Amino acid sequence: MSLGDDGYGQDPGRPGGEYGEGADYDRHLTRTRLPEGDEGDPYGPNRRPRGGGRGRGGRGGGLSSRNLITVVGVVVLLIAAIAFANRGGGSSSDDSDSAGGKASAQPTAPTGVKPVTGKDGATGIASGFARTEQGAQSAASNYAVALGGDGMFKTDTRHAIVDSIHTPDAAPALQRDLDKAYSADFFKNVGLSADGSAPKGLTFVSRTVPVGTKATAYSDDEATVAVWCTGLVGLAGQGSTKPVTQTWFTMTQKLRWVGSDWKIASSDQKQGPAPVSGDVPAAGAEEITNAVNGYGGFTYAR
Template sequence: MSPGDERGYGDYPEPGQTRTRLPDPDPYGGAPRRPQRSSSRSLVTVVGVVVLLIAAIAFANRGDETPTTTHPTKATQPQSTATSASGTRPVETKTGGVPTGYAHTEQGAQSAASNYAVALGSTGMFNKASRHTLLNLLYTHEAVTRLQGPMDQAYSAEFLAKMGLDASGNPPKGSTFVSRVIPIGTTVREYTAGSAKVAVWYVGLIGMASSTSTDPVTSSWKTWTFDLRWTDGDWKISSETQQAGPAPVPGDDRAATSDEISKAIEEYGGFTYAR
């Protein structure tokens, strides 16, 4: 849900810790492929930031929420789910540009998790005001109280600078900062009338599109698992974890230029996702 243990959505530590939503710097496979980055730069831009964010999120989650007394109706082992869309319209309304007002059903929980991943993987998380808006909109009151301070510390000026952004989360003039999450599919791991655990498999994009950028836009594949609670008439996030993969074998696509990426980001809008 915020800066993760990565440059954006990077690799995450052991399960059970709440993390963030940003993509990992796994270089695009392409023909020609991008040259390998030096290990020293990777250490500074990835590992250094990852350690900072992991520490902040781990600190934020030292206090576990009170577990629900309702026994889940589904086993922790996910059941096989049809890959075809349900055909059910996910929501009729938006709040702050984010789809809200989901059905109190398994499908509603899956749709909520997908769209929440998109919102939390956006560039809005890199600006303090918009980040606070997203946290208060998508998380339970208890989770916001626990996470907001540490999240602000994690998105420090130093972290933003490593991403190529200024203290307000803005890219340099003439550059386009990219941070997007594109859900591939969802599955319900647990479900009760008051809670749901939903996993979202997604591909993330993150980096700076600029002719002078040393941190180009790359893609990564992750699975983001949300613990949701039915609160105030909608699904809200109480905690979350992320893990790497499953990632397909990279293809031989030609890596786009920074200008092509910038143009695509400006021209292609996102979707409202539904299960």
């Protein structure tokens, strides 16, 4: 039995690819499907056409360019970081109701569509997403990671990230808002130096991990995608007064198809839904530092 190079079932005659460069793909490729039980496999692939659901939801109301920047609460992890800096509490019970929506979740399953292989040259953020509902969800996941990363705490890298993943009419005003938000006072509250750097001997951590996505509106030109995320934020190292803590939030992005890719026209963020914390012992400062420096991130694809 032969399988495609990455398990997605590559078309015969399409050699190479991200995971099988130079492999010999010929007309003898076969596929084997395991038998299903009477009730089916609740975790099995939810087969969908290659089109990825194009056309669902119509054109959806259109995005007004004047509302693009409507408080792009896109200071993504900024909300979480502020809460971290102030060590504020709060209940997430109201937020948990909103995540459950009426739209049913779709499992992440092989669709026959290959993950993206392109990257933006200036930032390394994944690019070249499909013009499908799945492509929009993949774009939103990868953009959430970029906006919630430590690169946002440095002026040059922040500008590059914002310009790379936002529409041309949304980026300039957002840049100005973020430059004001990432101020010396804010850095001080988070435990950083005035320029956003970590104190000597400490490692600043700001990392976002998408847990799931949901498209609430989709057309070939516009899409709205909610990304449920968990994140890490804090200072790792001996003597840290701002230890690394976990956050939970949901980011909703309004995407627009620009040129040949999805770009963010506007976005907002709210806390939660957050699960009950487990009783896993907290790691020591050195272990957390080694983990942050030793484990890289992912390119997310539906």
